[in-house]
Amino acid sequence: xxxxxxxxxxxxxLHARAATKLASTTGRYGCTIRTGKKEPLVDAxxxxxxxxxxxxxxxHLLFEFNGEDEIExxxxxxxxxxxxxxxxx
Numbered sequence: 337x338x339x340x341x342x343x344x345x346x347x348x349x350l351h352a353r354a355a356t357k358l359a360s361t362t363g364r365y366g367c368t369i370r371t372g373k374k375e376p377l378v379d380a381x382x383x384x385x386x387x388x389x390x391x392x393x394x395x396h397l398l399f400e401f402n403g404e405d406e407i408e409x410x411x412x413x414x415x416x417x418x419x420x421x422x423x424x425x
Contacts, residue, residue, distance in 0.1 A: 338401040338410045346420040349392035352383075354421040359383040361416050367403025369413070374398070380413075 344350055350358070362369045362380045370377035371386070377400060378385035391397055401410045416422070 338406050339398065340410070340414075341396045341398050342414060342417050344391050344393055344395045344397065344417065346423055347393055347425055348423070349395065350386060350389060350397075352387065354423070355383050355386035357421050358386055358413070358416060361412050362409065365403075365405045365409035365412070367401055367406045367409050369402075369409055370400045371397050 346354065348354065359381055369380040371380040372378050372389060373391070373395065377398065378389065380386065380399065389395075389397070399410070399413060401407075401413075403409075
């Protein structure tokens, strides 16, 4: 299992479009991916669960990746968040 904290750095936070991109990315992997500000964590493959986190800019989310392709999933999620969800800022 991989556990890490990743900061939301884009100016709009984890809004609808960003949550959809994150859920789409996590949905490509078979491993379990959970996230949240604290326990209990939510399913990172669910857009609605991600939206309910209300994670604004500067929020540090805990991510847990558990399963066969956890390394690849961790890299993809880290890259997506570091790239501001592809929004440029």
